[in-house]
Amino acid sequence: MSFPGSLRTETTPTGRAAGSIWNIGLASAYCAPVRTSLAVVTKPRPLRRRARPLVLEQLAFELPPPSARWSFSRLVLRSPHQARIRERIEFVRRFFPELDGLTVRVGLALKRGVLGWGSLDPDRPGIWVRPRRIEHFTIAHELTHLLQARELVPRGERACDLWALARSSLLIDAAPGYLRMPRSLRRRSGPTPAEASLLWNAARRAIAAREQGDRRYLLNFEREIADAFARGPL
């Protein structure tokens, strides 16, 4: 699910706004130059001689902080599922080299029925995930929204699903939520490796077809998957 990108705040269980902590991510990208400053040291005054101020150059190192890959909301930092969230988003992010150098905000999606959110604001890259149900494919889908925000992927939820499927079959541990898929694919255990491979290959072919001018590439992808499943188990 995409998020248009207006400033978002989350509320703590006590009702106090956790606040928009986007600035943490932005601040970490701040790059301070190495500055020089002058320090004035005065020698002991010699007899009958006027002391001259001795000017020494002193280097003050202000090294920029390393750019953080993630900026976690307070709710994530307090969550007992934090370690699992970190491990999963790290794994998925390896397949998104376009996001290298970006600090991605990570929050919790608490709204009932929502698996996740992804920001469409290129200046505030962020994803919100569920603390318990956090599949690799959901994270891939939300990170693909960040690519849409950078105009690297066509807009729309179905396109977001398709481009997320085309990343890697290793990320397809759940059926896409917006593309029309065979019912048998929506089982709780997720697609089998053979089904994931089929989805990945078909998604790559659909994207290639779009590049050749096929405007119905999403519909054709859905039909190809439906036909493959209609022929029987993979």
Ligand SMILES: [Zn+2]
């Ligand atoms: Zn979405």
